[in-house]
Amino acid sequence: MSKNQSFSSVVPDEVQAILLQLVQNDIIPVAVGGVARDFLFGKGSFLDWDFEIRCKDGCDFDLPQKLKSLFSDQVQDLGFGVLRLKTPTMQLEFSLPRREEFPLELHHLNKKPLGHKDVEIILDSSMSFEESFKRRDLTINAIGFKFENDAWTMIDPYQGAADIENKIARPVSQDFAFDPVRYLRAIRFKILFNLEFSKEMNEAFAASNLAVASDHYLLYESTKAGFFPFMRQFFDLVEQHKTKIPEEWEELKFLQYNEMPALFCPPDQLLLQATWQGPWTLSDLGKLERFLKLRRGRAKHFVTGKDFVSDFSEIDWSDKLSKWKQTAWIDLVQDELFLKCVEGHKHFDSWVVAEEQLLVELYQKELASFIAWRSIFSRSLKGSEAFSKNQKADEVLPSQRSIYKIYCHLKAD
Known part of the structure; x- marks a missing residue:
């Protein structure tokens, strides 16, 4: 069975029915992002479906308006050409093809760091897959499955399927370095899928500047990758590539050499287990408490409990x-x-x-x-x-x- 044929086996009937309705109205959907990647890795729950949508050849109409007319009050406009369709059991997101433009040249990034929002989004439903997929962070995430004529066709302009097979994390383009969140996402995918970084990946890390990155994204990406292994990898890379990071992240460097296992749990449970299993002082745990955005005094609370247990x-x-x-x-x-x-x-x-x-x-x-x-x-x-x-x-x-x-x-x- 080919990849195209077997992909149809993971598409829920509810999703398939919606896609058929789109195709009947001259809209071509392409399943992109995590669902395509996870399918090729052979893992995933396939609950979150993201689609890039285009007009069928020869057609010219307002895609967002067309989607709203088909599904009325089920559709929520999220802005930037992204629409969310809610069903009784799941939600699907549809976006227009886009490219991203950044306000400076790559060689200026060292002196002028960019934040996650310092990007101009250009929407264009006629652009090629190669152009629209260029905005993706890694080649393993720049893969799609197009649904047309009752069949699925894999779209892979950057050879992401080969990188999945060879377990390689590779950036789609030099634009990777402009967005600090991509730096963090690359570490998450390396850990979750046991990948190796390519030469181009390390070059992208070396060009990156995280000086104005948000705590939110470091916390979000790290907790999705088991937190403690993520922090080891992150600070190793920062040290290796001399990456600039926010001053407040510097106080978390005590996590670089931790031997804690991957823990997928809420922040308060992370702190609890760090207290019980880790070698850290109350001062270190207080820094972790602040980063995890927990109520002040939680670290001392857990340390006191540990002392009583010892007694x-x-x-x-x-x-x-x-x-x-x-x-x-x-x-x-x-x-x-x-x-x-x-x-x-x-x-x-x-x-x-x-x-x-x-x-x-x-x-x-x-x-x-x-x-x-x-x-x-x-x-x-x-x-x-x-x-x-x-x-x-x-x-x-x-x-x-x-x-x-x-x-x-x-x-x-």
Whole structure:
């Protein structure tokens, strides 16, 4: 079976029906970007469909208006010649052929960095595939499958299919260096598809300038590639090619030599696992906290929890509980470990329940002693009646009430 024939097997019936309607109205759709790339790599969920659309030869009409007339209120105009079509189960994006023009020559880029938005977009439904695909970052992303006459035809003006087969990351053109996001995307694809950088790719990195790049894109691209492997690769490249980066990114260089595995999870979970598995100081974790845009104090919160877990390890909590049950209030209130447990209980009760559950799930073997401790010093405390009745008899000071509450809880078991 040819690539053209087998591509039809991944096209959902719902998408196929929409494309047939387009073709019947003289619109030729070309599946582009991730869906074409992932198909050729043999992986992907094929849920996000992007199309470049053209008028059939000999036709001349307003493509966006035509699309809106066919699908009415299902179509959302995103600007820059991009339209989104929402269906009950997915969304499709249609764009007009375009090229990108940048406001300076490549050799000036070192002195005048460009941002992601410093580009002029030229729309032209009559331009060739070679011209419109030139705006793509990598050859592996400059592939399309055109649907016409009930058949699919692969469009590959930059030999991206060969680079996929040979696992090579290669830029489509020198324009790669103008957009700092492409630098980051190239690293993501290298990691996800186990690619090697071509000679042209390294030349493009050397010409790039990320000095005004946005935190948003570094965070977005890195988390889509497991974050920690991405940061290793990123800072290696920055060092190798002497790439200029924003000053605030410099403080993340401690991540260059990390040995953490790829983690595909939300930012707060990244910080949690960095705290538990990584070798970093609170100062380093605070820098990571800021980059991940988390609430101030989260790093210290997790480090404090880790310290408590360390303090509570290698203790026979069953034996300790038995002894404490036989200990009078006046003596127990002097017990340093008991007082540490009261502090630990207060701290872990401040954790989000799901956060604590994740910690236990991830590190169950390492946290056996903590789990035993938490089964005693749980979120739900008993002994409320004794707490109310016996404070006067036990001469509990106002400052000791929270400690006494734990004491009554232990006695109630």
